[in-house]
Amino acid sequence: MESRGWTDGGGAWEWRRRLLAWEESVSQCTSLLQNVVLQDHIIDRWRWILNPIHGYSVKGTYSYLTASGIYSECGLSVDLWKKQVPLKVFVFVWRLLRNRIPTKDNLLRRRINSLDNTSCTGGCGSSETANHLLIHCVFFGMVWHRIYQWLGISFIVPASASDHLHHFGHPAGIPRSSHSFVTVIWMADVWVISKERNNKIFNQKIDTLDI
Structure with a gap:
């Protein structure tokens, strides 16, 4: 998709048929990808938002879900x-x-x-x-x-x-x-x-x- 162009109007957004009304929301993807830059020399990895440094843990998730006063x-x-x-x-x-x-x-x-x-x-x-x-x-x-x-x-x-x-x-x-x-x-x-x-x-x- 990046090589074809995933910016607004790029070749990645060309379709074989006309989009249905409920499918037209796919255009929102252009804003999500606008600032994404792919780097071949960096390996993909998951990141846990609650703890970006140490990653996911059951204990951390349980603490978040049961924390008092969260709402x-x-x-x-x-x-x-x-x-x-x-x-x-x-x-x-x-x-x-x-x-x-x-x-x-x-x-x-x-x-x-x-x-x-x-x-x-x-x-x-x-x-x-x-x-x-x-x-x-x-x-x-x-x-x-x-x-x-x-x-x-x-x-x-x-x-x-x-x-x-x-x-x-x-x-x-x-x-x-x-x-x-x-x-x-x-x-x-x-x-x-x-x-x-x-x-x-x-x-x-x-x-x-x-x-």
């Missing part, structure tokens, strides 16, 4: 309030990330619920907290697995909902222009899980969550 309040506000979703979903997610939704552990803390009624609505046997219900529950978590498959991503599930939103909404390998899109998917998913949870409690609805 700042400022970043949280920016990610939430600019999305084109219904206001009630905004409010729900805002309350979720502050542990203010009426899960059974919160109802117990407010003395609305009894100690013998704290099991997860999904029937997994664990205590129902916001992080467990919407992220880690075996039953409701099937929705997340289907979404991971749909998006074609591998995902290490963090402990908290805020960290989950941060990592899910900023996936590696997906253009920045798509980050808003996947964040909306995250918000829609937790909203749907919450609605299904309420249906199971108040309407005795049993759903297999086959999607």
Whole structure:
């Protein structure tokens, strides 16, 4: 490609047929390659952005994924309030990330619920907290697995909902222009899980969550 010319208008960008509308974004590659210079005498190598000197390590990656405070309040506000979703979903997610939704552990803390009624609505046997219900529950978590498959991503599930939103909404390998899109998917998913949870409690609805 370099020998044919990969700058704008170069021979590397000549095609056998006319590009379809969704293929025309390939022109963005010209800007990515603009400052790339190939050097025959230098061997290619991988570079781990989190640690360019020592390279990749499982320990370093785990520390990054589990670091507390990685999702700042400022970043949280920016990610939430600019999305084109219904206001009630905004409010729900805002309350979720502050542990203010009426899960059974919160109802117990407010003395609305009894100690013998704290099991997860999904029937997994664990205590129902916001992080467990919407992220880690075996039953409701099937929705997340289907979404991971749909998006074609591998995902290490963090402990908290805020960290989950941060990592899910900023996936590696997906253009920045798509980050808003996947964040909306995250918000829609937790909203749907919450609605299904309420249906199971108040309407005795049993759903297999086959999607």
